Amino acid sequence: MALELIGEGWTILILREAFFGSRRFEDFQKHLGIARNILTTRLNKLCEKGILERTPIKEGAKRHEYRLTPMGRDLHTILIALNQWGDRWLQNTEGAPIKFIERTTGEEIMDVAVLSKDGREIKPRDLTLIPGPGATDETIERLRLLSDNPEK
Amino acid sequence: MALELIGEGWTILILREAFFGSRRFEDFQKHLGIARNILTTRLNKLCEKGILERTPIKEGAKRHEYRLTPMGRDLHTILIALNQWGDRWLQNTEGAPIKFIERTTGEEIMDVAVLSKDGREIKPRDLTLIPGPGATDETIERLRLLSDNPEK
Numbered sequence: 208m209a210l211e212l213i214g215e216g217w218t219i220l221i222l223r224e225a226f227f228g229s230r231r232f233e234d235f236q237k238h239l240g241i242a243r244n245i246l247t248t249r250l251n252k253l254c255e256k257g258i259l260e261r262t263p264i265k266e267g268a269k270r271h272e273y274r275l276t277p278m279g280r281d282l283h284t285i286l287i288a289l290n291q292w293g294d295r296w297l298q299n300t301e302g303a304p305i306k307f308i309e310r311t312t313g314e315e316i317m318d319v320a321v322l323s324k325d326g327r328e329i330k331p332r333d334l335t336l337i338p339g340p341g342a343t344d345e346t347i348e349r350l351r352l353l354s355d356n357p358e359k
Numbered sequence: 360m361a362l363e364l365i366g367e368g369w370t371i372l373i374l375r376e377a378f379f380g381s382r383r384f385e386d387f388q389k390h391l392g393i394a395r396n397i398l399t400t401r402l403n404k405l406c407e408k409g410i411l412e413r414t415p416i417k418e419g420a421k422r423h424e425y426r427l428t429p430m431g432r433d434l435h436t437i438l439i440a441l442n443q444w445g446d447r448w449l450q451n452t453e454g455a456p457i458k459f460i461e462r463t464t465g466e467e468i469m470d471v472a473v474l475s476k477d478g479r480e481i482k483p484r485d486l487t488l489i490p491g492p493g494a495t496d497e498t499i500e501r502l503r504l505l506s507d508n509p510e511k
Contacts, residue, residue, distance in 0.1 A: 226483070228505050238501075257448070278448045283483045284473050285444065288437045296409070296430045301493035305502070309475055310487045317474045321436050323461055324469050326478050331378070331435045335462045341453030349390075350457070353380050 217241055217249050223286055225259065225279065230272035258282070288319035369393055369401050375438055377411065377431065382424035410434070440471035 220239055229235050236246055250273055253259040258279040264270045287307055294303040295318075307316045321329045335354065338347045372391055381387050388398055402425055405411040410431040416422045439459055446455040447470075459468045473481045487506065490499045 227501060280483055281444060281447065283486075284471055285437055285440045287473055288440055288471070292433060292437065296433065299493045303491035304493045304495065304498050306489050306491045307473075308487045308489055309481055310485050312475070314476060316481055316486070317476050317478075319436055319440070319471060319473060321439055321459075321471060322469045323464070324466060326469075329461055329468055331432055333462050334435075334468070335460045337458050337460055339455035339458045341451045341456045343456065346456050349379060 217245060218253065219286075219289075221246075221249055221253065222258070222275075222279070222282060225273065225275050226283060226286060230274060231264075231270075232273075235273075253279070284319060287316075291318050369397060370405065371438075371441075373398070373401055373405065374410070374427075374431070374434060377425065377427050378435060378438060382426060383416075383422075384425070387425075405431070436471060439468075443470050 217239070220241075221235060224235050224238055227238070229238060232246065232250070235241070235250070236243060239246070241249075250259065254261050254273070257276055259273045260276050261271045261273055264272055290305065290307075308314065309316060321334070323329055336350050338350055342350070369391070372393075373387060376387050376390055379390075381390060384398065384402070387393070387402070388395060391398070393401075402411065406413050406425070409428055411425045412428050413423045413425055416424055442457065442459075460466065461468060473486070475481055488502050490502055494502075
């Protein structure tokens with residue numbers, strides 16, 4: 208499940224490093240200050256799950272590096288959203304440490320938000336959750352209880 | 360830092376439960392199957408960080424419940440984005456277990472994405488990161504190294 212995959216101790220910090228351009232074991236180790244055995248376990252897990260891939264540094268090389276797969280790169284929305292949430296809520300009197308800029312226009316991006324298909328912002332209170340085609344009986348029951356509780 | 364706050368073992372699953380309407384200790388415990396001492400620690404941490412708040416069940420009651428603060432509710436974008444990422448990439452031949460619907464229109468929401476201020480989708484390769492007003496020397500140096508590496 209997505210939440211279990213991402214919400215694991217060092218995992219999200221390793222992913223951020225990968226987006227920052229770290230590829231080699233030593234780069235991750237240096238920037239994160241993480242114990243080598245924990246880093247090895249986490250990198251292997253991310254490869255196994257298809258988020259990173261291990262490739263030789265160059266053709267035929269013995270040393271390898273870790274690169275984001277398309278599935279891993281698709282997490283950029285979540286990392287940027289987390290960063291923007293931190294900028295909004297965690298006290299930093301100086302302002303945001305990092306700005307995300309569109310290369311071609313030089314403009315800052317929009318805050319990542321939940322939008323309708325025609326682009327209106329949708330607040331949590333305006334959302335309702337319904338079972339999709341892959342819902343288990345447990346999910347169906349949870350969502351039924353949820354819709355019985357109008358206060359939520 | 361936002362990533363450290365959210366990316367901690369049970370934390371994200373507890374938050375999802377809160378969005379699903381769990382408020383009482385017993386609700387979280389039942390739905391997550393988590394050890395009581397770990398749940399206590401995590402709930403206290405989330406209160407301390409301002410994401411949940413402990414309030415009496417009713418005025419003057421001794422028992423209390425845990426509710427999302429505005430800062431906590433503002434995490435809904437990230438939880439929905441994670442859910443949609445899971446729907447895109449984790450094998451589930453049946454389809455999405457949950458659909459997010461706008462209450463007033465009955466329409467499914469847009470996939471959460473990184474957009475320009477005028478609503479165009481921005482891919483990771485079209486983004487560049489620059490130091491903001493709150494950047495530390497370390498952040499400035501990391502971003503400089505990043506921009507020196509055109510392959511990223």
